Amino acid sequence: MSSVVVESDVQLSLDSIRESLIRQEDTVVFSLIERAKFPLNSAAFEEPRCLDSGNSSSLTEFFVREIETIQAKVVGRYANPEENPFFLDNIPHSVFPTHKYPQVLYPKASSVNINKRIWDVYFKELLPLFVKPGEDGNYASTAASDLDCLQAISRRIHYGKFVAEVKFRDAPHDYESAIRSKDTEALMKLLTFEKVEEMVKKRVEKKAETFGQEVKCVSGDKSEKNYKVDPLLVSRIYGEWLIPLTKDVEVEYLLRRID
């Protein structure tokens, strides 16, 4: 995953942040396309089927917890300020040396984490929209695919912290009074760029068309195109959930920006 390259004097630009968000769209769209191979398979994430007595996790929750622990220990995943865990309260230390990430985010605001909301939104609202209903019993692969989607979506939404930091640095006086009076409406207005949002929605629709079309080798084939995930739905997922949640992260971050 491409990261914003910032040196210790921490040069940030809205353009470089937006470029990373554009690249992350590829990951999000591909992960949705991959997940659409499987039906809903709700038993994996709804039923507490763990055989370990005293553990009431669903298969998916158990899987995500275990993978997060391994990723923290082996690759220091959460040393990267772009990554936010779903379950780990105490992040285990990496057993290998980790990259020293420059301190870009404001320390008191950097811990904003809305993954509980993202988890609920993903399983209750998004997933039923873009996968077929039913069960095929392929729960292990489904859980792995869900984790890919969750991590891609979570990274995208929490990137709002970087967006908010750069917007604050570009116009601290504009933001400071709204932060002091905890005026979330004013903050939302300041950080919103409707034209950019429209462009994002159009672009992800196009990406879903391009990445998810069935490829045919018959030249001149004029038959209707089939898509693995409806491109309009991908645009809607961005417009109704991913962009608003990113902006909520921006507001949460800004509210703690001058603590």
Ligand SMILES: C=C(O[C@@H]1C=C(C(=O)O)C=C[C@H]1O)C(=O)O
């Ligand atoms: C992320 C930004 O902040 C807001 C959120 C956007 C998004 O989530 O794509 C787009 C434009 C802004 O309204 C940005 O300005 O790029």
